[in-house]
Amino acid sequence: MEGLELISFNIISNVGSAKxxxxxxxxxxxxxxxxxxxKLIEEANKYLLIGEKEHFKVITQEAKEKNVELTIxxxxxxxxxxxTVTLRDIANEVLENYKMMYDLKKIIEGKCQ
Incomplete structure (x- = not known):
């Protein structure tokens, strides 16, 4: 396996771990x-970065040679x-929302005691 096929599998593998x-x-x-x-999101970002670097190889090749044959x-x-990038962004928002909910829950519980 080489070329675009290898890059594709590298992206899929790393992004799958991130997801x-x-x-x-x-x-x-x-x-x-x-x-x-x-910590999980930070670790996912490392795998996403690898996937993005692999993807950038293809973009660079196309910019230089203009002959990249895209495949399914x-x-x-x-x-x-x-x-996965979109899902990561949503996960960050979910995390912040749960933090706010847990903080609010502590405030409410403190006032009810």
């Missing part, structure tokens, strides 16, 4: 384990990359 971590971070957020959720596999890899 799993992002999903787990949202579960941790829901349970109030904010520190773990933040590469389009799938791009789709996975873009959707």
């Amino acid at each position: 799993s971590m992002v999903m787990e971070s949202m579960q941790k957020s829901r349970l109030g384990d904010f520190e773990s959720a933040e 596999l590469f389009m799938h890899a791009e789709d996975q990359l873009m959707s």
Whole structure:
């Protein structure tokens, strides 16, 4: 395996790991384990960066040579990359929302005692 096929699989592999971590971070957020959720997102960002660097190789090649033949596999890899970046952004918002909810819950519980 080489060229665009290898790049595609590198993107899919790394982004898949990132996506799993992002999903787990949202579960941790829901349970109030904010520190773990933040660490998972940080770790996911490392995998996303690898995927983005692989993707940039293709963009650079196209800019230089103008002869990149796109495949369904590469389009799938791009789709996975873009959707995981979006999911990561949503996970960050979910994390912040759960933090606010937990803070509000503490305030309410403190006033009810």
